[in-house]
Amino acid sequence: MSKLVKLKKGFDIKLEGKAEKKTEAFQPAQTFAIKPTDFVGMQRPKVTVKEGDTVKAGTPILFDKKLESVLYAAPVSGEIVEIKRGEKRKLLEIKIMADKEISYEAFTKFSESDLKSLTKEQAVDALLKGGVWPQIIQRPYGVVANPEDDPKAIFISGFDSHPLAPDYGVLLKGQEKYFQAGLNILKKLTSGKIHLNLDQDSEVSPVYAGVQGVEVNKFSGPHPAGNVGVQIHHLNPINKGEVAWTINPYGVVQVGKLLLEGIYDASKVIAITGSEAKKAVYAKTYQGACVDKLVVDNTKSDHFRVVSGNVLTGEKINHDGYLGYYDHQITLLPEGDYYEFMGWAKPTSSKLSFHRALGLLSFLSPSKEFVLDTNTRGEERAFVQTGVFEQVTPMDIFPIYLLKAIMAEDFDEMEELGIYEIIEEDLALCEFIDVSKHPVQDIVRKGIELIQYS
């Protein structure tokens, strides 16, 4: 049975710099990188190539010794130019200098009728070898799925409600065939259902229009309605001992393409967003692309920050840094490293706030798009305000109690209060609106790791 879930709690951070719905050509990136740090929970990354080796798109270059069967593939063909390590030889980046013309590893190609007769083992094997497995994320913990698990269901959020999020209709244009093929394969991986969750408040993208064999649910409401964690909570919540998998629609397409075409295709469309972007548009590139070509000559000033991903859950990268593995968006923001005289008392209508305390006037213009910079707007303080985290968390969870349980390292409390149901992104809004400026997402990850490795 498909469901319609209406969420009232949450908050849309309306920002300037939404990408126009057109794909523009930029100079292609020259280097690409796989960053083991993109894969949460990867413990002992092992590189299988050396500097100077040449690879094809789809050649495995990395695996995690904790989960050896999962291979991480090169997004493009070319030469491994650098294996960058940080403190204690922590593996940071594997950089590839791309060929002009991309050559692909050849994997087994299946016809659509072949796909039907594939067994689960064959399907898993194909996805692992083809390098697309890391697209599948397991809940709880939000880490790359273990191929040996039997998930109770697979959840796909068909839309992104984050600030300035790209439109999947643009990202996945023309990929309908691969999307459906991907779903058909994924169905073999679970004994439960596949839930495809769409946005009730906007038009259905063509890519989802004719999907078959899955349960389609609709969600309505402000962010985080598009977070798959919130959707799972309302459809089929995760309890202790259970495992569910999630996958992004882009990952589904990649899976479909691998099986129908026999190639690891890491090409993707990403959105260039943010108030600092001169041209906020979509651009064609590949996983792990160096963003310099997209950023150079495309910003309004010199003093800006490049975020891989969105402003709530993204990561600050260098101006010539690399796109995160799971990101379909970069956000260009003004840096906020300035002092502001009496900044805490001045009335302001130009700074966005969820709150309405004295002088915060942004609530008067609910549809206005704001320019936010990276200033923290205050100092870290003790927890004082109560009841607001609940207002942006559309789940039956008490965020403050959960966070305090994590800080106290109280395992039973964490379990009972719902640590299995969330990952960082689900409480990201709490971090944004927090009066006391706590690093909420860091705390959440700390809690997950405590539970996961204890």
Added chain:
Amino acid sequence: MKFLRDLLDKQKPLFQKGGKFENLYYLYEAGETFMFSPNHTTGIKGAQVKDAIDLKRMMITVVVALLPCLLFGIYNVGEQHYLAVGEAVGFGEKFLLGLKLVLPIVIVAYAAGGIVEAIFAVIRKHPINEGFLVTGMLVPLVVPASMPLWQVALATIFAVVIAKEVFGGTGMNILNVAMTARAFLYFAYPAQISGDQVWTYLGEKTAVDGFSGATALSVAYGAGQSGEAVTSALASHNASIGDQLYSFANMFFGFIPGSIGETSTLMCLIGALILIATGVGSWKIIVSGFAGTYIMGLIMNAFAANEFMAMPAHYHLVMGGVAFGIVFMATDPVSASQTEKGKWLYGLLIGFLTVIIRVTNPAYPEGIMLAVLLMNVFAPLIDYYVVKANKKRRLQRATV
């Protein structure tokens, strides 16, 4: 403002690690962040932009909500003085006299509390917390204008140390700090904060004949003892110093003897509006607090064993410190119930207890102070059950 910024930047190295005044860093920090929002930027991972609010802004909102009570309180101190001594003077003179009496109390409370905060911040190396901005304003408003300044100082110090710092500072305290200050005064120096003689400042002058100085609550309490109907006792009381001094309207507007900030229900309601509109105070606690008071008033009416119990329930809402206590003390987010469902019960019980203590306590007719403190202690228990229900839902689901 550049010269100010330059000045701060020049001094900064002295207070930073390795500097001459390294130990006093948090004093410098308090001053610096008061004048300038810091230039901190968000971290590498996580939220890259932040909401415009900070704790300072939240706390100053409460201070602003208290201003109507403060300003009216200042005026009323003068008003009551000139009523008692039988002189007719203008608005300005009343206000000036009030200012002369109230301002020192405010300054002493801020200074005494501020010094304690600063000492703890330096010793424990934590930032000075802005919650103190509110505490320093609440304490003066719950004492009579005749309170000796040294007692104000002592009470503030006691409250900040015992009710807050021993628990780990702002955010960890169990009891409302300002209510603790008042409770301290009540138990340590009852002569200066109870009875009929302290609420009206007389100075060198003598009161007119028939002046008693009693608060509306003690009149009502006295009526309960003597068997006279409360409304007629209120109407006849102090007839010599003012026509209908304790009329319902006067009690609502606040032209009656009492603590500096708590006499005017109207001003408290204006404060409540500010708190609710800005979302800083919980409307659930305010609404359920008033509702609880009224409901228990009605229940008392139903029994009506004495005249005080028979007093019309709505009188409870405008007498004594109920409005002030519910609006500004019960809504303290740290010591109140922290779950949304819990807040309903918390406010309701404060209202209930206030009236019960009022009409059954043989010694002291005011109940809001003890009700808030008692419910502060029970708030974690209320939350415990609300959270437990949530855990139970989670657990039940697991078996399905």
